[in-house]
Amino acid sequence: MSIRVGIGGWTYEPWRGSFYPKGLPHARELEHAARAVTSIEVNGTFYRTQTPKTFRAWAEAVPEGFVFSLKAPRYATNRRVLAEAGESIGKFVDSGLAELGDKLGPINWQFAPTKAFDPDDFAAFLDLLPEMAGGLALRHAVEVRHESFCCPAFLDLVRARNVAVVVADSPDYPQIADVTADFVYARLQDAKAEIETGYEAAALDDWADRARRWEKGGTPEGLRTIAPHPAGTAKKKRDCFLYFINGAKERAPAAAQALLGRLK
Template identity: 40%
Template sequence: MAGRIRIGTSGWVYPPWRGVFYPPKLAHRRELEYLSRQVNSVEINGSFYSLQRPSSYQTWREQTPDDFEFAVKGGRFITHMKRLRDIDAPLANFFASGVLALGDKLGPMLWQLPPTLRYDETQLADFFDRLPRSTEAAAELARRHDERLDGRDWTTTDADRPVRHALEVRHSSFTDPAFPDLLRRHGIGLVVADAAAEWPYLEDVTADFAYVRLHGSTELYASGYTDEALDGWAERIRRWTEQGVDAYAYFDNDMKVKAPRDAIGLLERLRSG
């Protein structure tokens, strides 16, 4: 059975997109609604910078089609500030902030490590062991939030579903051949990051899904992808899904309004066979 394909952008609130990708005078509150009719997934990246509110997740769920799916980026407080240490309360707070309000539209969790964090097998294994692997487990973890989430928490799930996790790395030490094996043992997806050679390029499939982040072909966050490049990514994704692996791909080259065009172009290629 072929895997599912989800293609979109990393975020959707970008002023330069207004009047270029988004129609002139489109209300800002309708931007996700507009984008979600042209791609079938989006990566929530506001959750990386700060804890969102349950009402926001509920609104995003309501604005998108029934078959839409969200990837959710884990908080930088966990990955960049705490650097994966002493994170029991921060993890509980993150999952209590409303992630579960997405219901059946909740896709994989993305954890992006800072470029200064080196490969440490023991540290990573400890982090992976703390991650909830189902929505019931996530709800249980969320109920252990601290007082900062009192009165603005969401700690229930409408059904018990699997929760997937993907890891994006940026330090050269992660080229260690033991790293993919560690991910496979814990069922964690490895992010394939195309980042203009700024960070390691790794393409191992380590879980039942593949996760791609396209940051720019030649200029980080800015350059677009040629037709030939999009053809190449479409071929990679087809190869994975033919092996029964689900595939997620998000364009993060937002600075010059390339991301939505590239995402739509890649999805069209994949839908056309």
């Protein structure tokens, strides 16, 4: 499976009795969610350090083929000088990520909306991101949310390191849909509470088409790009990760399942 669709986290009170069957023990919510969607972005890793035991338990609770994406810790990204984040990055990478095995997906390094692009400092930060953890290859995505990143210089930095730029579908943050890595990471944050599936059917059709085009190595239309991909680059199949997150979060599971239905 090269296109995965999911939600952010699995512990959310409004999902109980709607997405989760009434009376389902809270301890079994991950198990249930992992059989309804094909990936989950874990937000808890953004706020606190997890343990190898926790990562191992998550891996054991989900079926084969399921993948977790992890939000990297805020201590690494919410700082004035990114080049000084090495200790925080190392602590996170060594906290037991390898216990997820082949269920470890990309790591999302999310930056504050006020964090502006400093070419030298951001390049130094990217150079701190490790390629491996416990024998597992790591894939990194950066979620930048300041308009100053909408420039070719930023895209040159991430392309040179095979780091993806998170594609944001949000009314609050700039969109950069340039493909810069061998995978694509999108966060869909514009769901509407009054729509049962969060997004209108036509919008879900569009996202299904975009996912297929990305997966086949193409570039979908209708999204904002900053600098064209270098000419002559061979089209290669890509893994794609799309998450319905924030927005009308109560609609996220229905949105993810509706999109998965279109991709089957």
